[in-house]
Amino acid sequence: MSGWGDKTVILPLGYRYAAEYAGIRKQEKDDLALIVPDSPAQAAAVFTQNVVQASPVRLARKHLHRSNSKVAAVLVNAGNANCATRTGDRVALATCKALARALRTKTEYVIPSSTGVIGVELDSKLILDALPGLIGKLAPDAFDSVADAILTTDTRRKVASEELKLKNGVVRVAGMTKGSGMIHPNMATTLGFVMTDAAMDAGELHKLLRAATERSYNSLCVDGDTSTNDMVLLLANGASGVRPGGKERLVLQEVITWVMESLAEQIAADGEGARKLIVIRACGFKTNDDARRIARSVANSPLVKTAIAGSDPNWGRILAAAGYSGVKFDPADIEIDLQGVPVCRRGVAAEYDEPELKQKLDQAEVRIRIASRAKGKGEARFFTCDLTEGYIEINGSYRT
């Protein structure tokens, strides 16, 4: 599959993109971006579960409701979350209205989205002044410029795409995302925009997004611990002229899930200060939910993450993190593998070649498997990253 920054993105038909510097962030770097399907697209979205929700999140929900999930434009800004401010609701609405007028569409067909600092008033004039220039720049091949404009503390662009040959023709899927602070992702605003040129109806699209989100963004420790602005939006404009039928929809769902998994992986790999992507697989537990809680607990453990940063096969920390996940299990049933090497069997140390394993842990991707010998059907996968620097100076050298 494609993705990871510099690769060429396969572009779905019938979308235009634009990005511009509107002066929202201090650094002169594009901070306002636009995604416009040639005709209103069918949309599905998932939003943050935080009690404190930014104005654009609340307005986006309202607009999707009013428009029967039709989207004619997505207006994103970086540098200001437009959250916990006096004027937030007015600013979000005013910018959507102005854009709708300029694009000759309805206000509720515009989805606003913001990321950046919380609690600082966002000056709507900056956006209103920039809109004409932004609209003038709209172009089918400006996908990457939008993918760049939405980044905040990210160190690299995060995009992924796929194409899929169906009976009646080819459909394409392309996604972009932003996300930082993934050491604990609880506050990192994650935005994700995924476009396809397949034709899908509203119900299908919602179901598909839910399922794909579960395996991608919600396996990134984002669920529950959400920011005020999180949002993943999936658009299907039908520009390919292909409407997947029956089983084809499942294949398309799989492909969109791949794209979103790649985006989630890229977020984990670009965690602040991260040098390694960590993929945790839990299996053999009673239920998927049990496996999920265990994988998540391991993914959230700073001591596991510092051990991996230091290439230290300290599986005791993994076992202990599983132990406080809230899931009941018998420690004597537990098996742990690091990079495919058994390090723990029946809850105690397995025999392994430590220098060799340490070398394997130096790789950019580390795989942790934690399995129960109880042979349940529950399994789950989680993405996270290692935890480096000051914290590791103490923890990474603790064992040796």
Added chain:
Amino acid sequence: MSGWGDKTVILPLGYRYAAEYAGIRKQEKDDLALIVPDSPAQAAAVFTQNVVQASPVRLARKHLHRSNSKVAAVLVNAGNANCATRTGDRVALATCKALARALRTKTEYVIPSSTGVIGVELDSKLILDALPGLIGKLAPDAFDSVADAILTTDTRRKVASEELKLKNGVVRVAGMTKGSGMIHPNMATTLGFVMTDAAMDAGELHKLLRAATERSYNSLCVDGDTSTNDMVLLLANGASGVRPGGKERLVLQEVITWVMESLAEQIAADGEGARKLIVIRACGFKTNDDARRIARSVANSPLVKTAIAGSDPNWGRILAAAGYSGVKFDPADIEIDLQGVPVCRRGVAAEYDEPELKQKLDQAEVRIRIASRAKGKGEARFFTCDLTEGYIEINGSYRT
């Protein structure tokens, strides 16, 4: 109140202490320690809630049960957690047995306790060989040597003490603790040993310890997220000859709580890489539990902790952390104060002098108050520390 390392500890009557290097940790630094009341003390203990429990934790529970909570000796080692090992149970039992024989007491009167790496076999011979020398060293004034021996990645000794004049005489309380990795305390083994020379019966002592733990160790984010070895032990040997009656017991409970709060604060202040102690107070929420969940969520937020490290009054992160605590509230009701300065009122920014506040945030202790205007009676307090270094390079400079 006393505490914080170098101060002289007020020693309860009737306890002897000893520490020795037994060769368990690689660095030549005392790693085996002993606390011995002159006659068996009444004891109460709280233990880790982790599913994975170290052998000494399981044996300590058993011994307290069998002895009707009488303790004649506490044997602690650092450098090896004696957890998730093949021989763990045997090692814990063998060392308790040997010590009981040497002290002419019963095996179930000995409490074992370990801290250090998980999953590495602990060689009982190291301990057995060191016991005679250790016992020979027992002395009433060797309290600090034990407080030092139990430390692992801690940078300083953590002790606190108080004396209390009651109607029938003076009683004394002294405690020592260890704890590290407090950036998230979920894996840091915390051991706490608190001794008093007051006379207390078993039921009183248990009740007292539960209440004091709630306000100290369990307000350090330790509850739920526990290590395999956590244990806090309270001993009352009655050597003062004073048995507090009626209301006096409540005063003693308060004093023991102070000592334990001081120990918890010292753990937070010595969090790995920490430069600041952060004390979070939540009030005005519906229930104590609501307040607690909010305070804990703020205490656990790496983005709040990096902001404090950078003396950045980024209250939006505090609001957002409260928002994902799971507690329902209206953001428009929220007030936030930093170092006593109002920074958020009715969910939006208050007017404050940012340079002046930044200076106040440079202090070694930072106080965060998050209150609801709903004027509920629920309140809670939590201790944590700032998050420094690599992680702050990105997050601390994010806003400015």
